[in-house]
Amino acid sequence: IMAERKRGLSGENGEQDRPASASKRVRPEGQGHVAALVLARGGSKGIPLKNIKMLAGVPLIGWVLRAARDSDRFDSVWVSTDHDEIEKVAKAWGAKVHRRSPEVSRDSSSSLETIQEFIRLNPEVDIVCHMQATSPCLHPFHIQEALDMITKQGYDSVFSVVRRHQFRWTEIKKGSDERTVPLNLVPTKRPRRQDWDGELCENGSFYFSKKQLIMSEGSLQGGSVTYYEMLPEYSVDIDVDIDWPVAEQRVLRFGYFGRHKPEVVHLMFCNVSGCLTEGRIFLSLSGEEMVSINTRDTAGLRMLKEEGVEVILLVSRLDPVAQSMADKLAQRTGCQVLQVGAEPQEDLNALVEQKKLSWKDVAYMGNDQPDVKCLNLAGLSAVPGDAPVVASNAAKYTCHSKGGSGAVREFCEYILLQKKKAKSQVQQDRIDRHHF
Structure with a gap:
């Protein structure tokens, strides 16, 4: 086996420092079609429909699809699935869909069989990058550097590893x-960590292979083969429920959120109806209409204000219940309350401009069709977990919690996390400039 140590050194932000207007992939002369392929069968046993379950506000499969798209190194990006809902999510994230046959959709079917079927149906493909949806901390620079090992260094296959000292x-x-016998040590001569290179363990993030190797030799790893070493913080795998909360914390810190840098917002708009409330109206015997508000949500709003983020609560002029509670909301949260019409953006554009901000400086939380334009415009945007699809597709973050049940608190914590990440990045930039 030909191998060389290859560690991703681009840092946490890597590809994020590239502008959003980065050019699309231009194929080098003589290089064939390169396809990204994510296998996402619907019959996950450990976590039902794991591949499209929300992880940190994004469908699990969305994390690797975003990294693949933003690497600008693929002629096509595919999801291979046998499930209608996974197909819908894949297309929403810009992927093509290989609808796999029943023969390669069984519990006993191997990844290799599915990839071979994909190549037979897409003969123009010369290099396949099999990426696993359960590796949400994959970044574009990992893909770029690994693919260069095939296209520029001449390897036939490259796979990702992490170094373990176990x-x-x-x-x-x-x-x-x-x-009980030792496999990789002599107990009487246990090495110190700093005196031992450790072992290379596959982390499953990706496998690059040439078509000839896959079809002729029936292998994803062969020919002139080498590895690409990923740092431990990027090596996340999810198999069972207990992995999920750990992966979520890891991806919030080390995941790839797109080409933009972490957003720091100065102003948050929050639609009261459906976000602070649960969408139900209670009627008393005397005919009074009432709604409930969760104290976790109001505490979250106060957290934002303490960190210098201005919060404005939005109530619809078409919603008399929300209007009647505006003063009480202002007293309870300490936030300004603003009435908006059927299209909130029309009322908010002038306010954003008046405060000498742009929409990238704004966080917006909404829950339905009227909020879509603002959700798209805002630097950070979110919807509760029970929001309609039209709103969740426009938002950058989908909360686990439902409206009126902690969703606002969850988004407030997410905003503060992004602020902390941005501050840490600025400090690191200063250190780097001083060092060099």
Whole structure:
């Protein structure tokens, strides 16, 4: 095996420093069609429909599709699936869909069989990058550097690894002879971590392979093969429920959020109806209409204000219940309350300009069709977990919690996390400039 140590050194932001207007992929002369392929079968046993479950506000599969798209190194990006809902999500994230056959959709079917079927149906493909949806911390620079090892250095296959410093043992059972023996150490001479290079373990993020290797030799790893080493913070895998909260915290810190840098917002607009409230109206015996507000949400708004973010609550002129509670909301949250019409953007554009801000400086939380334009414009935007599809497709973040049940608090915490990341990045930039 030909191998060389290859560690991604582009740093946490990597591709994020590139402008949004970066050019699309231009194929080098003599290089064939390069396709990204994500396998996403609908029959996940550990976590039902895991591939489209929301992770940090994004469908799991969306994280790798965004990294693939923004790498600008693929002629086509595909999702191979047998499930209608996964197909819808894949297309919403800009991927083509390979509708796999029943023969390669069984529990016993291998990834290799599915990839071979994909190549037979798409003979123009020369290089396949098989990316796993369960690797949400993949960044565009990982893809770019690994692909260069095939297109510029001449390897036939490249796969991702992470370096582990773990001592391994195994059991030997032969009749009455049962022993535990070491696999990669001599117990009397245990090395210190700094004196041991560790071992290379596949982390499953991606496998680049040439078509001839896949079809003729029936392998994703062969020919002139090497590895691409990823740092441990980017090596996240999700198999069972217990992995999910750990992965969510990791991806919030090390995931790829797109070509923009972490947004720092100075102003937040929050639609009261459906965000602070749960969408239900209670009627008393005397005919009074009432709604409920979660104290976690109001505490979240106060957290934002304490961090210097101005918060304006929006109530519709068409919603008499919300209007009647405006003064109480202002007293309880300490936030300004603003009435808006059927198209909130028309009322808010002048206010954003008046405060000498642009929409990228604004966070917006809404929950339905009238909010779509603002959700698209805002630097950070969110909807509750029970928002209609038309709104969730426009938002940059979809909360786990439902409206009136902690969704606003969740988004407030997300805004503060982005602010913390941006501050950390500025500090690192200063260190880097001083160092060099």
